[in-house]
Amino acid sequence: MTLLQLEGVTRTVDLPDGEKLDILRGVDLEVEVGDHVSIVGRSGSGKSTLLNLLGLLDAPTTGRILFDDEPLESLTGGRRDRKRGRDIGFIFQQFNLLPGRTALENAMTPLLYASGRQFWNRARIASEMLERVGLGHRMGSMPEKLSGGEQQRVAIARALVRGPRLILADEPTGALDIDTGASVMKLLDDVAEQSGAALITITHDANVAALARRHYRLDRGVLAPVDVRRVLALSESTPGITQ
Template identity: 55%
Template sequence: MSTPVLSLRGIARTFEVPDSGPLHILTGVDLDVRAGEHVAIVGRSGTGKSTLLNILGLIDQPSAGSYSIDGRDTAGLGETRRALLRGQTFGFVFQSFNLIPGLTTTQNVAAPLLYDRGLAFWGREARAEELLDAVGLADKAGGRIDRLSGGEQQRVAIARALARRPRVILADEPTGALDVDTGTTVMRLLERQCHETGAALIIITHDLTVASRATSQYRLEHGVLTPIDIAHREPGSLESLEEVGA
């Protein structure tokens, strides 16, 4: 079996809350993610899914435990090195899209490449147009963000996440703001892009239909990840989290 790209052991995250003591969000998360793997993490609101995603993406740091990328512990990394590793390793897709209204579609997709040098920097607009074509929006290149539908905006966000050829895509409720049919289209697009590039895909979701598409599925509850098995369901056949023990 291949070596994990990401490896978490005993990850805990505690927040100090004034006048009420510590709040334990994550208490012991273990997870291995390999290249090309599609992972879904489900759980009710407030269980720490976004906190875990922030730790995976090197946006936040755990209070305890170890987190390794390609076998290297991230605990001793300074902020500059963390930022560099974040940009080299991860692409982020958010439920709220997080696009920049004042920029065109092409400029939004090219934005991550502004921090690169050489050919990547000078070829950023060509790379952006290539990715817009890959997500079916070649005709929207150079267009205004506010003239796009929700599904089109999410596809621009996916193209932006792929701009630096990340090894891992982290998606936080990527279909949460979309209707069922558009959400299915977005998931197929994400899966196809990851299949073509070999990137791992980690989805944080409350939607069991979305989670059922993954090859590895977990429930986050009481601060711990537990493997679960969600049979594939067609859109509209969603069961409750309780029915699968999530």
């Protein structure tokens, strides 16, 4: 079952000198329920712009975005915001935890905008998610008392407390060492699989990208399938060759 679909999506911005800059060029992408997709690309390739479109934060210049077969353009601003808050979880390279708030209070933040049972049971839901990511013993800790890996786990818990159907991970291991990053990615993949959520990882690291089931490369605004494992094997056998 298709959850998210991009059809011929472009994104163009006007430059101060009157010229137009094409950031995305005819992007096609189909993400199934429970899918794990990685998108690898260098700085300046259009990854941030694509992330904003995937997260329903922005609209394409041309082309269509469909979520649950519903075109993005048919959603009013309020409906789009509610769908994004309910169905999409964001995990960023910078953890963006609130200073002066405990791990539990940070994980609860999205639930302050929920309604009904989710709102009234927010402390229980957040604490259960922190337990799930291995931080049950750190709920009362402030961000500055947590390691980088622990802070990222709080950020993951925060992204998952509302039960999103789509998880967008933007360079989720970029601020972590290799071992911690691998642990965090395994956790993220496991939690997404257990909950049935689709996971899209956007990264410059081919090792992180290789953990997904399907792999794409974004280069100069063009998205195309890529064999990340072959690229990794080539880079190992031929020093100096990278993704």
